[in-house]
Amino acid sequence: MSRWAIGIDLGGTAIKAAIVDEKSGIITDRTIPTDTASGPAGIVVQLAGIIADLHRVASLTLDPLDCAGIGLGAPGAVNAETGTLSYPPNLPGWAVVPLRDNVLHYLQQHKELSIPVFVDNDANAAALGEALYGAGREFKDFLLVTLGTGVGGGIILNRKLYRGSNGTAGEVGFMIIDFEGSSTHAGIKGTLEGLIGKKRIVELARLMIEATPSGSSVGRFCDNDYTKLSPRHLEHAAKEGDAVSLAVWDRIGSILGVGLANVVSLMDIRKFVIGGGISAAGDLIFSPALDQLKRSTLPSMHDGLELVPALLGNKAGMYGAAALCFG
Amino acid sequence: MSRWAIGIDLGGTAIKAAIVDEKSGIITDRTIPTDTASGPAGIVVQLAGIIADLHRVASLTLDPLDCAGIGLGAPGAVNAETGTLSYPPNLPGWAVVPLRDNVLHYLQQHKELSIPVFVDNDANAAALGEALYGAGREFKDFLLVTLGTGVGGGIILNRKLYRGSNGTAGEVGFMIIDFEGSSTHAGIKGTLEGLIGKKRIVELARLMIEATPSGSSVGRFCDNDYTKLSPRHLEHAAKEGDAVSLAVWDRIGSILGVGLANVVSLMDIRKFVIGGGISAAGDLIFSPALDQLKRSTLPSMHDGLELVPALLGNKAGMYGAAALCFG
Numbered sequence: 313m314s315r316w317a318i319g320i321d322l323g324g325t326a327i328k329a330a331i332v333d334e335k336s337g338i339i340t341d342r343t344i345p346t347d348t349a350s351g352p353a354g355i356v357v358q359l360a361g362i363i364a365d366l367h368r369v370a371s372l373t374l375d376p377l378d379c380a381g382i383g384l385g386a387p388g389a390v391n392a393e394t395g396t397l398s399y400p401p402n403l404p405g406w407a408v409v410p411l412r413d414n415v416l417h418y419l420q421q422h423k424e425l426s427i428p429v430f431v432d433n434d435a436n437a438a439a440l441g442e443a444l445y446g447a448g449r450e451f452k453d454f455l456l457v458t459l460g461t462g463v464g465g466g467i468i469l470n471r472k473l474y475r476g477s478n479g480t481a482g483e484v485g486f487m488i489i490d491f492e493g494s495s496t497h498a499g500i501k502g503t504l505e506g507l508i509g510k511k512r513i514v515e516l517a518r519l520m521i522e523a524t525p526s527g528s529s530v531g532r533f534c535d536n537d538y539t540k541l542s543p544r545h546l547e548h549a550a551k552e553g554d555a556v557s558l559a560v561w562d563r564i565g566s567i568l569g570v571g572l573a574n575v576v577s578l579m580d581i582r583k584f585v586i587g588g589g590i591s592a593a594g595d596l597i598f599s600p601a602l603d604q605l606k607r608s609t610l611p612s613m614h615d616g617l618e619l620v621p622a623l624l625g626n627k628a629g630m631y632g633a634a635a636l637c638f639g
Numbered sequence: 640m641s642r643w644a645i646g647i648d649l650g651g652t653a654i655k656a657a658i659v660d661e662k663s664g665i666i667t668d669r670t671i672p673t674d675t676a677s678g679p680a681g682i683v684v685q686l687a688g689i690i691a692d693l694h695r696v697a698s699l700t701l702d703p704l705d706c707a708g709i710g711l712g713a714p715g716a717v718n719a720e721t722g723t724l725s726y727p728p729n730l731p732g733w734a735v736v737p738l739r740d741n742v743l744h745y746l747q748q749h750k751e752l753s754i755p756v757f758v759d760n761d762a763n764a765a766a767l768g769e770a771l772y773g774a775g776r777e778f779k780d781f782l783l784v785t786l787g788t789g790v791g792g793g794i795i796l797n798r799k800l801y802r803g804s805n806g807t808a809g810e811v812g813f814m815i816i817d818f819e820g821s822s823t824h825a826g827i828k829g830t831l832e833g834l835i836g837k838k839r840i841v842e843l844a845r846l847m848i849e850a851t852p853s854g855s856s857v858g859r860f861c862d863n864d865y866t867k868l869s870p871r872h873l874e875h876a877a878k879e880g881d882a883v884s885l886a887v888w889d890r891i892g893s894i895l896g897v898g899l900a901n902v903v904s905l906m907d908i909r910k911f912v913i914g915g916g917i918s919a920a921g922d923l924i925f926s927p928a929l930d931q932l933k934r935s936t937l938p939s940m941h942d943g944l945e946l947v948p949a950l951l952g953n954k955a956g957m958y959g960a961a962a963l964c965f966g
Contacts, residue, residue, distance in 0.1 A: 582805070
């Protein structure tokens with residue numbers, strides 16, 4: 313009786329796809345490496361292949377008539393109305409690709425499948441995944457922030473995706489909080505992504521280690537080779553009490569808090585679901601972020617402020633992509 | 640046949656009230672000085688008086704059955720659902736006042752009038768006024784920014800007010816764009832209001848005049864008494880080509896552009912209606928703001944970016960308050 317969908321997370325390194333039951337969640341999923349070398353045409357073939365395969369598997373136990381569609385979360389600027397993907401940052405050589413139409417066409421021509429396809433950007437899909445299956449279930453309105461190589465976001469208002477006038481809403485990483493500062497990212501000064509993206513966290517840590525004569529114990533975690541230093545090492549060191557690593561996270565969390573303050577003041581969103589690889593640092597980031605968030609907003613806006621970890625981890629993309637079909 | 644309402648703009652110095660026809664706009668309006676000395680109770684009496692008076696006038700030509708209600712735009716934090724006003728900055732001595740209930744009660748008891756009352760904050764009301772009667776008529780989504788003593792805002796999405804989870808959305812003046820900077824406003828560092836509020840514009844101008852050996856011709860407009868300097872003087876001097884005044888506006892516009900960039904990146908709003916007294920500087924602000932807005936956002940977000948002046952001037956509050964009743 314329950315509807316189901318195929319949710320696909322198209323990433324720069326892997327394509328993750330799942331059969332998702334609307335009520336009970338992921339039934340089965342698989343992952344294949346993204347064939348970036350073949351360009352858009354090759355990836356459409358890959359997508360059609362994995363779709364046909366999962367559809368065949370699903371049809372063994374589920375009613376094909378209950379299939380709500382195929383959802384596709386893709387990196388970069390997606391026009392959800394037309395299903396067009398523009399300049400995905402991690403898929404070299406792509407310009408503007410009518411992803412939905414290409415997949416639909418290939419499925420019909422070569423797999424004899426006629427199923428609706430929904431496309432949105434990966435952060436939007438992840439936000440919808442958390443809204444329906446994860447940490448956002450209890451929130452009517454929230455912002456999903458993904459902390460990783462980049463800083464992304466997806467906005468849920470009234471339990472629905474908020475896409476904005478042109479489908480580009482939620483780019484929290486491009487909010488400017490330090491326009492007089494020296495950091496520049498993607499040509500823009502003082503953006504949140506430039507200040508707390510993965511690269512900058514490592515840079516900041518190196519600077520702080522250098523500036524600390526008593527040293528840091530983080531070296532133990534990266535074989536004393538600071539060219540290998542990663543946020544994960546800083547997380548381990550901080551959890552063992554390393555003062556420098558703790559200070560790095562305190563700083564990063566605090567900057568995140570400033571960015572979230574802008575979301576509170578502008579949009580009156582007070583719930584934040586934090587995901588992405590860097591969010592594994594947990595309270596090392598969350599606690600200073602919440603403190604700073606309060607210092608950076610009017611007291612009349614503090615009621616109900618909450619930061620919670622995303623729950624779906626690397627499955628958020630598949631869940632969210634499937635959720636695009638259930639809307 | 641057309642509905643009408645009474646729209647009231649409750650300000651710290653004046654109460655402006657109008658009979659507004661839903662289609663043709665303001666029919667008649669009046670202004671009285673706000674009796675701040677008598678506190679909330681006195682103002683409720685003033686409001687009830689002006690309402691009863693306008694209702695009587697309206698009833699001479701309009702059908703009382705077509706009256707959609709009384710709309711009230713008030714400064715400060717308003718809970719539109721409960722009609723409660725909290726700590727209005729320009730009404731000293733107010734704490735949390737159930738404004739709607741007090742007005743309703745007084746109207747019934749003393750004026751024998753039973754009409755629905757709608758309350759919202761003044762920036763929200765002004766945004767709705769521009770949406771229905773002013774510069775926002777052609778825009779589905781836009782942000783109204785008011786530039787004055789403070790920097791306020793109201794968000795229109797899909798031609799409706801966006802109030803947020805708790806009714807506090809639109810506080811664009813509290814967005815932080817310079818968290819490392821030295822400016823502090825209402826206890827928060829680097830806010831847009833702290834950087835381009837009226838007081839800061841004058842301060843910045845004084846600093847820039849001092850730092851310019853060749854001087855500025857703005858002195859001619861303020862009797863060479865820089866303690867009297869106002870944005871209006873800087874506007875006049877800039878329009879006559881004074882380099883320092885031009886540079887002040889360029890700087891102010893540019894900072895505004897950074898703030899608006901955050902709205903573009905986060906909310907994908909690309910239309911901005913600029914009102915408030917300072918907006919009289921027009922292109923002196925708009926032009927550098929738009930330039931900076933483009934430098935501060937991804938090129939994929941430049942389509943459709945537009946800054947336009949608000950059209951309703953000091954009538955926006957009355958129009959918007961009335962519009963609260965037509966929603």
